Amino acid sequence: MSGEVWVYSESEAVASEVATAADDVAKGASAHVRMVDISSLRPTTRGSGARLLLKGPPSPEVSPAVAAEALARAARELAPLAILLGATRDGREAASRLAAKLGVGCMAEVAGLASDGQGMTGERDVFAGKVVAKVRCRFPAVATVKVGAYPRAVAQPADAQEKDVGPIPDQTKTLGREKKQAGSVDLRSAKVIVSAGRGVKKKEDLAILAELATAMRGALGCSRPLSSDLGWLPEEHHIGLTGVTVKPDLYLAVGISGQLQHVAGMKDSKIVASINTDKDAPIFQASDYGIVGDLYQVVPALRRALAARR
Numbered sequence: 456m457s458g459e460v461w462v463y464s465e466s467e468a469v470a471s472e473v474a475t476a477a478d479d480v481a482k483g484a485s486a487h488v489r490m491v492d493i494s495s496l497r498p499t500t501r502g503s504g505a506r507l508l509l510k511g512p513p514s515p516e517v518s519p520a521v522a523a524e525a526l527a528r529a530a531r532e533l534a535p536l537a538i539l540l541g542a543t544r545d546g547r548e549a550a551s552r553l554a555a556k557l558g559v560g561c562m563a564e565v566a567g568l569a570s571d572g573q574g575m576t577g578e579r580d581v582f583a584g585k586v587v588a589k590v591r592c593r594f595p596a597v598a599t600v601k602v603g604a605y606p607r608a609v610a611q612p613a614d615a616q617e618k619d620v621g622p623i624p625d626q627t628k629t630l631g632r633e634k635k636q637a638g639s640v641d642l643r644s645a646k647v648i649v650s651a652g653r654g655v656k657k658k659e660d661l662a663i664l665a666e667l668a669t670a671m672r673g674a675l676g677c678s679r680p681l682s683s684d685l686g687w688l689p690e691e692h693h694i695g696l697t698g699v700t701v702k703p704d705l706y707l708a709v710g711i712s713g714q715l716q717h718v719a720g721m722k723d724s725k726i727v728a729s730i731n732t733d734k735d736a737p738i739f740q741a742s743d744y745g746i747v748g749d750l751y752q753v754v755p756a757l758r759r760a761l762a763a764r765r
């Protein structure tokens with residue numbers, strides 16, 4: 456094996472987080488990190504200075520299946536110790552295909568990565584975050600790194616080595632593209648999140664929570680039913696096990712019951728405050744501060760209190 460830990464993600468931002476995780480693995484394994492690009496070199500890829508450009512697959516978009524095949528072809532020849540991908544939708548698919556192609560272990564959605572030189576260990580949430588499992592894979596291995604779990608690595612000057620992996624036919628056909636709805640948010644970097652749940656009676660009422668979020672210089676999030684079932688907000692607002700994982704300074708849960716699938720996505724917030732009419736709602740167990748009350752009274756009162764302070 457080559458003593459390298461490879462990093463690949465279709466998202467530059469995620470790749471730079473994965474690079475930080477890869478540093479921890481490389482340190483324990485006395486290896487070094489190499490950022491991998493496929494088809495075209497990204498101008499601003501962050502992380503380690505060492506880079507590898509895999510040429511062959513058609514540019515500019517690389518499907519998870521093609522990424523897996525390109526990485527597998529290169530890995531068979533260059534034999535890295537480990538290949539780390541971001542646990543994005545595409546990254547999860549690419550990693551599982553890649554591990555199967557190489558016949559190696561795959562650790563899914565891990566954080567807290569480390570290495571003893573023989574393999575790597577990672578920590579992953581199970582039972583919706585109630586339990587943290589420690590998992591281990593012998594080298595060579597593949598892993599997907601939990602998005603948002605690591606800070607982004609600092610940009611470094613990059614020299615790229617090229618490797619031609621040959622043409623890879625893409626069996627995925629793109630039938631069309633739609634722009635994401637305007638107003639999409641980056642909840643992962645928000646310092647304050649006001650999050651709406653089923654306690655909100657109708658879509659129009661989200662406006663009072665959006666106003667509160669703006670007044671607090673924060674972003675609007677939601678529980679899954681509001682995006683996935685009701686379609687009141689785009690998917691990227693949905694927080695939890697199947698949505699975004701966030702850790703803002705302040706998370707204000709409004710009309711959210713606090714089922715463990717939701718709590719899994721916000722439990723690492725610095726301060727959690729909740730508004731709920733039900734004093735026994737489980738969200739209060741996960742909260743530092745709780746207001747038992749009707750959001751239609753409490754939220755306007757908070758708005759007035761904030762306005763009075765200005």
Ligand SMILES: Cc1cc2nc3c(=O)[nH]c(=O)nc-3n(C[C@H](O)[C@H](O)[C@H](O)COP(=O)(O)OP(=O)(O)OC[C@H]3O[C@@H](n4cnc5c(N)ncnc54)[C@H](O)[C@@H]3O)c2cc1C
Binds near residue numbers: 651654678679696715
């Ligand atoms: C496999 C799987 C994955 C899932 N993943 C996620 C996920 O990632 N994220 C997620 O959020 N959910 C997820 N869910 C759904 C989850 O189990 C819950 O159903 C969901 O979180 C409930 O959303 P809620 O709290 O908004 O609604 P509810 O559980 O209906 O709670 C509404 C709350 O609002 C309160 N309320 C009512 N009126 C008012 C009022 N006027 N003022 C104040 N409070 C009021 C009620 O007391 C209640 O506590 C998942 C479920 C499954 C099965």
